[in-house]
Amino acid sequence: MATKTVQFEIKRQANPDAPAVWERFELEWRPGMNVTTALMEIAANPVTADGRQTTPVTYESNCLEEVCGSCAMRINGKARMACSSLIDDLEQPIRLEPLSKFPLVRDLQVDRSVLFENLKAVKAWVPIDGTYDLGSGPRMLPQDQEESYPLSRCISCTCCMEVCPQFNEATGFVGAATIAQVKLFNNHPTGKVLKAERLQALSGDGGIQECGYAQNCVEACPKQLPLTNAISDVGRDVIVQKVRDLLRK
Ligand code: SF4
Ligand code: SF4
Ligand code: FES
Missing domain, CATH: 1.10.1060.10 (Alpha-helical ferredoxin)
Structure with missing residues (x-):
């Protein structure tokens, strides 16, 4: 049986002056996955869907239970919390971008x-x-x-x-x-x-x-x-x- 996978497109930007690029990632689906757990997996093995080694995606998180407020980002165009966004509720490929109204630090991290x-x-x-x-x-x-x-x-x-x-x-x-x-x-x-x-x-x-x-x-x-x-x-x-x-x- 083919393994069920999850597709991501993540906007990458090394610093505020660097050009923005989109990278695609593919992960094995697991029950209960959310956007933050997927980002943790990518950080542990930063390889794109076409097999290219890349840098770990920068993002913020802390409590992992929608209490600290640090993981806000745009997920499929909508501002929401990564830790409470279940993969099964999202249309794929799941597009992750930083919030747009705040100065960018790197990748998905902004200065709030x-x-x-x-x-x-x-x-x-x-x-x-x-x-x-x-x-x-x-x-x-x-x-x-x-x-x-x-x-x-x-x-x-x-x-x-x-x-x-x-x-x-x-x-x-x-x-x-x-x-x-x-x-x-x-x-x-x-x-x-x-x-x-x-x-x-x-x-x-x-x-x-x-x-x-x-x-x-x-x-x-x-x-x-x-x-x-x-x-x-x-x-x-x-x-x-x-x-x-x-x-x-
Ligand atoms: S959306 Fe605004 S009001 Fe609601 S929790 Fe976040 S910062 Fe507070
Ligand atoms: S203008 Fe902004 S703060 Fe005022 S109601 Fe609209 S979204 Fe809320
Ligand atoms: S990690 Fe704290 S709100 Fe998401």
Whole structure:
């Protein structure tokens, strides 16, 4: 009986200035294979489908269970997580490309640090003094917990930014993930002490007004964050904050 195989086409680029080339790989099919396990096999034996020795494909991964957010790439043209993309669910040849909206490092690895800079800009954290034991934190009402928990599932994968028509150099838009984290930390009983600063950070160029509400983000999010709801809620809060700031002048 002929061995069942899996075909891949992978976009290779040795560095940001090198020309991009496509390489074909063929692996033996195994039950439960996903894109990351296939990339691991290619790294262990980097030989193309036509028998040519090549370099191991560079890609990022860590948790292998859709928690760390590092393995986002374009799989058959769609931004998604390699570790949770089962081979049996994908049309072949499976085409792997790096995310297109972020600076390329090599092959399938990109530099997603813009998201972390955006999160810093909006102070996406709960400010606490960690030098002494603060005891247990303030209690949250169950309904507030229910609203916050889905937002806390963000894995910083940047899929929502990759698919957003407004996330580009011209707008400098922060993207849906950052806005969702503003809502999460503004809802937090201790985090809300920085609420005004977070909303002010979203009110200028590249802020929330850049969103065209195309809703691509919510469809692409692997963790099903309620992104468009968060954008609506934070948009309203940004307007209220602007009015408050105007009245204070
Ligand atoms: S709603 Fe559209 S424009 Fe706004 S963040 Fe999502 S994809 Fe981007
Ligand atoms: S909001 Fe969703 S798509 Fe965007 S970074 Fe977080 S987990 Fe990824
Ligand atoms: S390896 Fe962590 S999300 Fe895929």
